[in-house]
Amino acid sequence: MAIDHTSISVPEDKFKECVALYVKALEPLGYEIAYQFGEYTVGFGSKLDAREGYKVADFWAKGAKEETTKAHIAFRASDRAAVDAFHAAAVSAGGQDNGAPGVRAHYHANYYAAFVLDAAGNNIEVVCHNP
Template identity: 40%
Template structure:
């Protein structure tokens, strides 16, 4: 039972003030990670590899969407190349770089990530944990 779910998180949602722009951005930025639209409702799209994990939506209360200071969303990549491709696709789709892809030794030797701001200003990241560099794996 312990390994039935690959993730601790069921899903997260972010708000947007320009739904069409946001979904075009995430269609492009998440494709290199093997993610696609897996569910849609009026004003809401869910992305994932197999099931809805990341929602982009117009706020249900009708108030303007805003981003959280200190909040960011990290997407798992299967390789450094996927992190690089995510970063380039996100920039090409209208994102703004917030930390080019590369090692982040302060997160651990195996960590490789790239950070982008989406068109609404949300901070997103793709990251890869290179198990071959994990010195704690045999501990």
């Protein structure tokens, strides 16, 4: 079994800012906007993961009228350079550093990750498990 998709809620007044961050920060991982429904629902998917003629969106951002519970979403990267590129892109797009790229040996010896907070306070992580 694998996770098919996940979504986070962000306040509508911070939605555009959060989506702009995701666009730039997830680009090094091959993600782009795959779908947009109305003003406050955006689905992101990998350019490399198209199946049967349709785009696959596995990360969704949805607008909420009220404050929501903060989320922690972790994307898997194939190498450490992608983790570094994510962090640099996210911070340059306005994300708040919540953990620079580096090994988190308390998880395991090769756990290389970086963390940023979006405008809504959601913790977005990218991790590589390879040496």
